[in-house]
Amino acid sequence: MTDEHPPLIHAERSRRAVRILAIRRLLIEKDVVTTDELDDIIVRARARTPADGAKVVARAWLDRAFRERLLGDARTAVADLGYQLSHDAELAVVENTVDVHHLVVCTLCSCYPTSLLGPPPDWYKSFAYRQRAVVEPRAVLREFGLELADDVRVRVVDSTADVRYLVLPRRPAGSEGLGEDALAQLVTRDSMIGVAEARSRDRV
Amino acid sequence: MPAVHDRGGLPTDEPIDRSDHQWEDWEHVTNALVGMLRRRGLINVDELRRGIEAMVPAEYESSGYYGRWSASIETLLVEKGILTEAEIDAVAAEMDSEWG
Numbered sequence: 505m506t507d508e509h510p511p512l513i514h515a516e517r518s519r520r521a522v523r524i525l526a527i528r529r530l531l532i533e534k535d536v537v538t539t540d541e542l543d544d545i546i547v548r549a550r551a552r553t554p555a556d557g558a559k560v561v562a563r564a565w566l567d568r569a570f571r572e573r574l575l576g577d578a579r580t581a582v583a584d585l586g587y588q589l590s591h592d593a594e595l596a597v598v599e600n601t602v603d604v605h606h607l608v609v610c611t612l613c614s615c616y617p618t619s620l621l622g623p624p625p626d627w628y629k630s631f632a633y634r635q636r637a638v639v640e641p642r643a644v645l646r647e648f649g650l651e652l653a654d655d656v657r658v659r660v661v662d663s664t665a666d667v668r669y670l671v672l673p674r675r676p677a678g679s680e681g682l683g684e685d686a687l688a689q690l691v692t693r694d695s696m697i698g699v700a701e702a703r704s705r706d707r708v
Numbered sequence: 709m710p711a712v713h714d715r716g717g718l719p720t721d722e723p724i725d726r727s728d729h730q731w732e733d734w735e736h737v738t739n740a741l742v743g744m745l746r747r748r749g750l751i752n753v754d755e756l757r758r759g760i761e762a763m764v765p766a767e768y769e770s771s772g773y774y775g776r777w778s779a780s781i782e783t784l785l786v787e788k789g790i791l792t793e794a795e796i797d798a799v800a801a802e803m804d805s806e807w808g
Contacts, residue, residue: 518775520734520771520772520774520775520778520779521732521734521778522800522803522804523778523779523782523796523800524734524737524738524741524774524778524781524782525734525737525803526796526799526800526802526803527741527778527781527782527785527791527796528737528741529799529803530791530795530796530799531741531785531790531791534790534791536745536748536750536790537741537744537745537748541744541747542737542740542741542744543740545739545740545743545744546736546737546739546740549736549739549740549743550736591753592753593753609716611714611715611716611717612713612714612715612716613713613757613760614773623739625726625728626725626727626728626729626773627724627725627726627728629773630724630725631715631718631720631722631769632720632722632723632724632725633724634715634716635715635716635717635718635719635720636720636722636724637716638716638717639716639717644724647723647724648724648726662716665753665754665757
């Protein structure tokens, strides 16, 4: 990604794409930013996955004291595992139980715990999800293939620039005896947003 | 009437499209520029958000996610006197002609 070969793949060149690339060129010329640092951020952003979030969940399933700390003060708890949140917003972890299922949305924009989950999926940023999740969460969950029993309470939590939510999904039945790495394999991105449950062991 | 960014509860029958698009390079650049400008202390997240929320509703709705970020970055850099619209216009026109 250099100035000699302008980064415009996928052909569709929108006005906004051209404007931001012009801004990039100007900021480099004025020494406000450097290509090396920009490229470094791009490489690191591309490498981010939900794997860190999955490890946090797996630890919480195994370690009761950690789970309590995670639910009480998530920033400090994940820091103990070596994960520093790159955002100023607080992280709040909400626990799914037999009685309550949590679903995370950001109605105002797309606030998301990227430090632990990587970039959000497109649907999380879509108007349809942002608009519908708070008024018809069960219908939304059904679209994702999750049918909850009538007696399970659905609690929708709305992330903001100040608080970002992560769901601690229920530990799947049949996962007894698994170690932390194996458990982490059961934890999907969608289960940490709340549109799915963690995978059962036989579906890994 | 809520502001355009306040989407919660706005009626729609639209199903949720679960397909993910591959980020185009300009989207990566937009994301990285926000990261760097934050690191330099030149913009913060609340300013970025304010720039997005100040968009003309029709533009907000048609811009797409990183299009909105891109618009806000431009607004903030011009407001802060780091770049001018005229400079951006000139380089954008140059790029348009370079790339045909």
